[in-house]
Amino acid sequence: MSIKVENISKVYGNQYALKNVSFEIKKPEIVGFLGPNGAGKSTMMKILTTYLSATEGKALVNGFNVTSQHKNAQKSIGYLPEHNPLYLELYIREYLKFNAEIYNIDKHRINEVIELTGLTIEANKKIGQLSKGFRQRVGLANALLHNPDVLILDEPTTGLDPNQLIGIRTLIKKLGEEKTVFLSTHIMQEVEAMCDRVIIINDGEIVLDKALEELRKGDEQIVVVEFDYRVEDAFLKQIPKVKHLENTHDFVYEITFTTSKDMRSKVFDFAHDNDLKILQLNQKNTSLESLFTSLTTSKDQ
Ligand code: ADP
Numbered sequence: 299m300s301i302k303v304e305n306i307s308k309v310y311g312n313q314y315a316l317k318n319v320s321f322e323i324k325k326p327e328i329v330g331f332l333g334p335n336g337a338g339k340s341t342m343m344k345i346l347t348t349y350l351s352a353t354e355g356k357a358l359v360n361g362f363n364v365t366s367q368h369k370n371a372q373k374s375i376g377y378l379p380e381h382n383p384l385y386l387e388l389y390i391r392e393y394l395k396f397n398a399e400i401y402n403i404d405k406h407r408i409n410e411v412i413e414l415t416g417l418t419i420e421a422n423k424k425i426g427q428l429s430k431g432f433r434q435r436v437g438l439a440n441a442l443l444h445n446p447d448v449l450i451l452d453e454p455t456t457g458l459d460p461n462q463l464i465g466i467r468t469l470i471k472k473l474g475e476e477k478t479v480f481l482s483t484h485i486m487q488e489v490e491a492m493c494d495r496v497i498i499i500n501d502g503e504i505v506l507d508k509a510l511e512e513l514r515k516g517d518e519q520i521v522v523v524e525f526d527y528r529v530e531d532a533f534l535k536q537i538p539k540v541k542h543l544e545n546t547h548d549f550v551y552e553i554t555f556t557t558s559k560d561m562r563s564k565v566f567d568f569a570h571d572n573d574l575k576i577l578q579l580n581q582k583n584t585s586l587e588s589l590f591t592s593l594t595t596s597k598d599q
């Protein structure tokens with residue numbers, strides 16, 4: 299059992315940040331902890347990483363109780379905090395060496411984590427010279443130093459530009475092949491891009507815990523297609539299984555199909571057979587998006 303959380307509550311003053319939260323993560327998989335700002339994600343992660351104690355309930359990491367066996371629990375966890383505290387004046391290697399020495403980790407591991415996180419080319423730079431994406435890599439490298447089984451990553455992709463986002467997502471997916479990754483985000487698309495399972499939290503309570511595969515089994519799908527010219531709706535309705543279509547702007551159409559099977563190749567074949575030119579063709583996954591909106595309320599509103 300990688301993570302087991304049983305009836306955890308956390309009260310700050312007289313306000314509940316977590317209410318009776320329970321969930322389990324059994325195998326190496328990437329689980330997204332999704333919720334709007336203020337939902338309680340960081341609080342839960344700080345409890346799991348032993349930085350904060352719960353008001354009530356019990357949490358185990360790798361079988362170790364985070365309160366009574368916190369040293370062993372810590373050894374099992376690599377943690378990337380929300381505001382990753384890096385020393386900007388230090389060189390990457392120097393920073394990792396500093397942490398490796400604190401935790402008595404063999405020096406050769408530094409090169410391993412540098413390679414693993416794609417920092418080899420940048421390894422001799424100062425942290426302050428790095429982009430946000432590479433700083434996150436340094437944070438991940440640091441979290442991986444002691445080769446933990448469980449990675450707890452608090453909003454690892456927030457604030458990254460699209461290219462950095464792709465790099466970090468790819469890296470997290472790779473790490474998730476061997477380790478349990480529990481990552482938080484307030485952005486639904488991050489879950490769709492990286493996770494095997496999603497746990498949605500709203501106002502301190504778990505409102506959904508489901509495998510992405512299950513969520514994708516919905517019976518509808520929307521394909522967004524852009525042609526280089528206007529196409530009649532009636533003509534497009536000849537594509538099999540079209541339920542509904544909408545010309546959203548210019549020559550862009552959103553086609554709803556009555557199946558969850560990927561229909562992009564059918565749209566492509568149809569266009570090809572009818573001499574239509576496609577400028578873009580994407581699948582729009584609406585199930586998780588609408589679920590997230592219906593299950594959560596932002597405290598900022
Ligand atoms: P998230 O990470 O999902 O944005 P947090 O766990 O940071 O949410 O916060 C959950 C709730 O607990 C929020 O309402 C927040 O204001 C409150 N909170 C967080 N930390 C503290 C604290 N140290 N003292 C008082 N309230 C806090």
Ligand code: MG
Pocket residue numbers: 339340341380452
């Ligand atoms: Mg947070």
